[in-house]
Amino acid sequence: MRRLLERMIGLVPVLLGVSVIVFLMMALTPGDPVEIMLGDSRSSPEQEAALRHDMGLDRPIGERFVVFIGNAVRGEFGLSFFHRRPVIDVIAERLPATIELTLVALILALLVAIPLGVLAAVRKNTWLDRLATVGSLLGVSMPGFWVGILLILLFSVKLGWLPVSGRIGYSAEVPSITGLLLIDTLLLGRLDSFWQALRHIALPAITLSLPMAAVLMRVTRSSMLEVLRTDYVLFAEAKGLSRRRVIGLHALKNALIPTVTVAALETGSLLGGNMIVETVFGWPGLGRLVVEAIFSRNYPLVQAAVLLYAVTYVLLNFIADLLYTVLNPRVRL
Numbered sequence: 001m002r003r004l005l006e007r008m009i010g011l012v013p014v015l016l017g018v019s020v021i022v023f024l025m026m027a028l029t030p031g032d033p034v035e036i037m038l039g040d041s042r043s044s045p046e047q048e049a050a051l052r053h054d055m056g057l058d059r060p061i062g063e064r065f066v067v068f069i070g071n072a073v074r075g076e077f078g079l080s081f082f083h084r085r086p087v088i089d090v091i092a093e094r095l096p097a098t099i100e101l102t103l104v105a106l107i108l109a110l111l112v113a114i115p116l117g118v119l120a121a122v123r124k125n126t127w128l129d130r131l132a133t134v135g136s137l138l139g140v141s142m143p144g145f146w147v148g149i150l151l152i153l154l155f156s157v158k159l160g161w162l163p164v165s166g167r168i169g170y171s172a173e174v175p176s177i178t179g180l181l182l183i184d185t186l187l188l189g190r191l192d193s194f195w196q197a198l199r200h201i202a203l204p205a206i207t208l209s210l211p212m213a214a215v216l217m218r219v220t221r222s223s224m225l226e227v228l229r230t231d232y233v234l235f236a237e238a239k240g241l242s243r244r245r246v247i248g249l250h251a252l253k254n255a256l257i258p259t260v261t262v263a264a265l266e267t268g269s270l271l272g273g274n275m276i277v278e279t280v281f282g283w284p285g286l287g288r289l290v291v292e293a294i295f296s297r298n299y300p301l302v303q304a305a306v307l308l309y310a311v312t313y314v315l316l317n318f319i320a321d322l323l324y325t326v327l328n329p330r331v332r333l
Helices: 002-028 033-038 045-055 061-073 087-122 127-141 144-158 181-187 191-228 231-238 243-273 275-280 286-295 299-327
Strands: none
Touching: 002 061, 002 299, 033 045, 061 299, 087 127, 087 181, 087 191, 087 243, 087 275, 087 286, 087 299, 127 191, 144 191, 144 275, 181 191, 191 243, 191 275, 231 243, 243 299, 275 286, 286 299
């Protein structure tokens, strides 16, 4: 517990540093939110000054930063410039869509990467190993927006199997329970709506999971090859244990330790790097909201979202450290 508390206390300087960087980057970004909001309207200087005062942009940058930190500690980030609603409420509306997309992409990546990585290691230098290696290189090399467009052209435009954008069809909408449509439709017993939601999430989830699956497959393969050469694996085989039991019970558990690290980092990347994918597929999630907020210089919304991404990264790394102690009791915090 003492080490656990020490690690949690050590997270505070990281989050404070991220807060400073995010605030300064947005404050120094060219562009005036007041001018963007007013557009080409013929507003008087008094109206511009009143709007600037209402947004708090007439205060010195140091005072604005102190207010920002104080609000962040209390879990408040003020009002969105353009929505004129609390930032927390705006983010809460879009966050479930991003969480659902991230979870589906993570599950797809793990289901593909771990078995392929293990098979490639067990059958080293075979056609399966070479095929998995080439596939992982392609998955890492291809940019997400390009893969997304190709998938849309093939499965939506040419074949007409899957929808282009959105989370669910208008005729299949269901009341929100958890905010995750795949779960809500099952809880309500709406299998037709579940199928609609699954069809809508298929293409963006596949696009988002490809780079992660490629990285995890390479890491799992490398770690598995190293573990298979250890003495305890050779001893287990010498005792007469079956190859499947040796791999599944003895080797895989220790080989997953590096995979857990990379999976935690990649999951954070999914949350923070899904902006392009959500924009390509018109997915109404947090990533697309942040892109819109950046173009409109919606400072409070961008600052809160980026801080949320940072907290997610930190927590995922912390959870990965805890999982180390489960996979290998010799590892301590």
